[in-house]
Amino acid sequence: MSKPFKRLLITGAAGRLGRILRAEMSAFADHLRLTDIADMGEAAPHEELVQCDLASFADVLPLAEGVDAIIHAGGVPVENTFELILNGNILGTYNIYEAARQKGVKRVIYTSSNHAIGFYDRTETIDASVPHRPDSLYGLSKCFAEDLGRYYWDKFGIESVNIRIGSSFEEPLDRRMLATWLSFSDFSQIVERSLHAPRVGHMIVYGMSANRESLWDNRAASSIGYVAKDSADAYREKVEAKFPSLDPNEPAARYHGGNFAGAGHFEDPK
Ligand code: 15L
Numbered sequence: 001m002s003k004p005f006k007r008l009l010i011t012g013a014a015g016r017l018g019r020i021l022r023a024e025m026s027a028f029a030d031h032l033r034l035t036d037i038a039d040m041g042e043a044a045p046h047e048e049l050v051q052c053d054l055a056s057f058a059d060v061l062p063l064a065e066g067v068d069a070i071i072h073a074g075g076v077p078v079e080n081t082f083e084l085i086l087n088g089n090i091l092g093t094y095n096i097y098e099a100a101r102q103k104g105v106k107r108v109i110y111t112s113s114n115h116a117i118g119f120y121d122r123t124e125t126i127d128a129s130v131p132h133r134p135d136s137l138y139g140l141s142k143c144f145a146e147d148l149g150r151y152y153w154d155k156f157g158i159e160s161v162n163i164r165i166g167s168s169f170e171e172p173l174d175r176r177m178l179a180t181w182l183s184f185s186d187f188s189q190i191v192e193r194s195l196h197a198p199r200v201g202h203m204i205v206y207g208m209s210a211n212r213e214s215l216w217d218n219r220a221a222s223s224i225g226y227v228a229k230d231s232a233d234a235y236r237e238k239v240e241a242k243f244p245s246l247d248p249n250e251p252a253a254r255y256h257g258g259n260f261a262g263a264g265h266f267e268d269p270k
Helices: 016-027 057-064 082-103 137-156 184-196 232-242
Strands: 005-011 029-036 047-051 069-072 107-113 159-165 202-207
Touching: 005 016, 005 057, 016 029, 016 184, 057 082, 069 082, 069 184, 082 107, 082 137, 107 137, 107 184, 137 159, 137 202, 159 184, 184 202
Parallel strands: 005 029, 005 069, 029 047, 069 107, 107 159, 159 202
Antiparallel strands: none
């Protein structure tokens, strides 16, 4: 049976979420072009592996040749030095969009993060239209990437879905994740919906499962047909038994971004 896409580019393919995408997106594309700065192992017959640094435009440009869409999950995945964030996330994401423009790719799915809005207080439920409130240099780079996508849509008509991922792990790892958790299967579903939705323009959606506690109003995601199937509540007892509840005034408990909001500047002496 023919698949909806001929070729998809996936960046960050050696990472935690990149590995999920590598396994799941082959159902929708004849070929996957996979890239990462790290080793990606052996290529399957439908795969093309290109190890490269997203900060090098000369390396990134050919990656976008002949692809139907880009799933951009590459870059630095947590707080780090400004230099690494600048190269991996800011320059790297600029290179992806510029390569898309030069090679005529019409849609980018971007793995943004809750850390773009991490300084909202947990007493506030926010939707995807609120102003950015980054909690870290990492969060700031996600704000840049979301705005970059908006610019490339307004000026050049390249569509984007920016998935502000909560916490995507095999299971929730602490109390905060009872609200922010995104199962791997729901992650694949929201990426798949982002690829298939007929018209997205520039969208921001939250990457969250159907958790009973929640910080985000995710109606925008329903408009692309995303219906979360999993819930952190299946793990609630286990998590609550393992982790004592935090003082609600501690930054880790108080803000959407948890510890990212509570941490100082990454480059200060520890
Ligand atoms: C993220 O953006 C990180 O990539 C991930 O490792 C977690 O820290 C997650 O946010 C989170 O907020 O739990």
